[in-house]
Amino acid sequence: MTQSATTTDTVLSVRDLTVDFPTGDGVVHAVRGVSYDLRPGEVLGIVGESGSGKSVTSMAVMGLLPKTARTSGSVRFRDEELLGLTDKEMTRVRGSKIAMIFQDPMTSLNPVYKIGFQLAEAVLAHNDVSKQAANKRAIELLEMVNIPQPDRRVEQYPHEFSGGMRQRVVIAIAMANNPDVIIADEPTTALDVTVQAQVLESLRAAQRETGAAMVLITHDLGVVAGQADRVLVMYAGKPVEIGTVEDIYYNPRMPYTLGLLGSLPRLDKRDQQRLTPIHGSPPSLVNLPPGCPFTPRCPLAAAVCQAREPDLEPVDGSGFTAAGLRIHLSACHFKEQVARHDPADLFATSASDAELPADFGSGPGLVEPPLEDDGSEDELR
Numbered sequence: 494m495t496q497s498a499t500t501t502d503t504v505l506s507v508r509d510l511t512v513d514f515p516t517g518d519g520v521v522h523a524v525r526g527v528s529y530d531l532r533p534g535e536v537l538g539i540v541g542e543s544g545s546g547k548s549v550t551s552m553a554v555m556g557l558l559p560k561t562a563r564t565s566g567s568v569r570f571r572d573e574e575l576l577g578l579t580d581k582e583m584t585r586v587r588g589s590k591i592a593m594i595f596q597d598p599m600t601s602l603n604p605v606y607k608i609g610f611q612l613a614e615a616v617l618a619h620n621d622v623s624k625q626a627a628n629k630r631a632i633e634l635l636e637m638v639n640i641p642q643p644d645r646r647v648e649q650y651p652h653e654f655s656g657g658m659r660q661r662v663v664i665a666i667a668m669a670n671n672p673d674v675i676i677a678d679e680p681t682t683a684l685d686v687t688v689q690a691q692v693l694e695s696l697r698a699a700q701r702e703t704g705a706a707m708v709l710i711t712h713d714l715g716v717v718a719g720q721a722d723r724v725l726v727m728y729a730g731k732p733v734e735i736g737t738v739e740d741i742y743y744n745p746r747m748p749y750t751l752g753l754l755g756s757l758p759r760l761d762k763r764d765q766q767r768l769t770p771i772h773g774s775p776p777s778l779v780n781l782p783p784g785c786p787f788t789p790r791c792p793l794a795a796a797v798c799q800a801r802e803p804d805l806e807p808v809d810g811s812g813f814t815a816a817g818l819r820i821h822l823s824a825c826h827f828k829e830q831v832a833r834h835d836p837a838d839l840f841a842t843s844a845s846d847a848e849l850p851a852d853f854g855s856g857p858g859l860v861e862p863p864l865e866d867d868g869s870e871d872e873l874r
Contacts, residue, residue: 504706505531505674510566512553519779523549525730531674536707538721540714542775546730547710551676555593556583589619592667596679598659602651608662609647615669634665637702638695657688661695668699675699676708681716693720714757718742726750729776729786732805736821746808746823746831748791748839755836769840792839793827
């Protein structure tokens with residue numbers, strides 16, 4: 494496990510965070526020992542399949558879990574422990590020190606209040622300013638996230654905005670009080686590529702404006718590649734690999750991470766490669782299998798994987814941070830073996846892909862032919 498960073502270079506420190514939910518079917522072990530440090534201005538991407546514990550981790554940090562949840566561990570903002578604070582005490586932290594961008598902007602915004610009122614309310618909740626100053630700040634915030642005609646848009650209601658614009662309004666609310674940490678939970682879900690690019694640019698603007706560190710929770714590895722400095726990969730409620738973007742994308746040391754990368758199309762590969770999805774489903778968080786929870790889906794699984802769950806340990810040859818911490822960590826008994834494989838070496842193609850001819854996808858029209866001077870340009874003249 495990583496060592497503890499000094500308080501001077503860490504704005505948010507999570508240590509061995511565990512979240513359980515008692516249910517009629519048993520205890521759901523939603524989060525199992527998450528630890529990370531976040532430094533000023535840094536972007537940490539948290540990725541994993543649905544149900545891996547990404548959002549529950551962020552809700553625990555914000556103190557927004559239901560009362561039935563059982564949490565343990567430590568969440569420190571600078572020198573203040575957040576776990577155990579009352580809801581009233583957490584209101585000092587939420588919005589002003591740690592802000593959160595929720596997944597669905599339509600449910601985050603109140604449909605019966607104007608956009609300007611909701612932005613101004615976020616300002617007035619943490620600042621002793623006049624309503625006039627708060628309204629002026631609301632217009633400035635909309636302008637920062639590239640909402641056209643912000644002075645007119647503040648008088649409109651959420652239903653008069655598109656999905657991408659509503660998401661940018663939520664980002665504007667998050668940056669209203671210049672927080673030190675912004676947690677973005679699936680900020681680009683259900684948005685098309687063009688709108689997604691606008692939202693991501695708004696996130697970058699929020700960081701530039703506030704200087705905040707950011708936790709970016711997503712299942713989209715493409716978003717992480719363009720935004721994050723470090724990546725934390727989660728599976729079955731637990732971190733299974735942590736490293737820089739370069740480590741995770743070009744030198745993965747966990748079969749699950751390798752499988753995630755193999756299931757995505759790559760534009761930086763010149764040769765034709767089939768996608769190699771991870772077969773099977775994540776385990777039940779009520780009845781976790783013994784040993785490593787990825788064992789039933791792992792092509793490298795052995796007896797030791799069923800007997801003992803691996804710890805998150807440094808990868809051989811990994812570099813160090815300025816504080817002397819290992820950069821690249823992996824929870825796999827065979828992490829050094831993983832480095833010698835591509836996704837296609839370990840994971841089988843899907844049954845439908847396997848039935849296709851070997852040269853499928855390499856026919857004319859998919860590869861741009863070289864330009865030739867055939868005189869057609871003279872004819873057009």
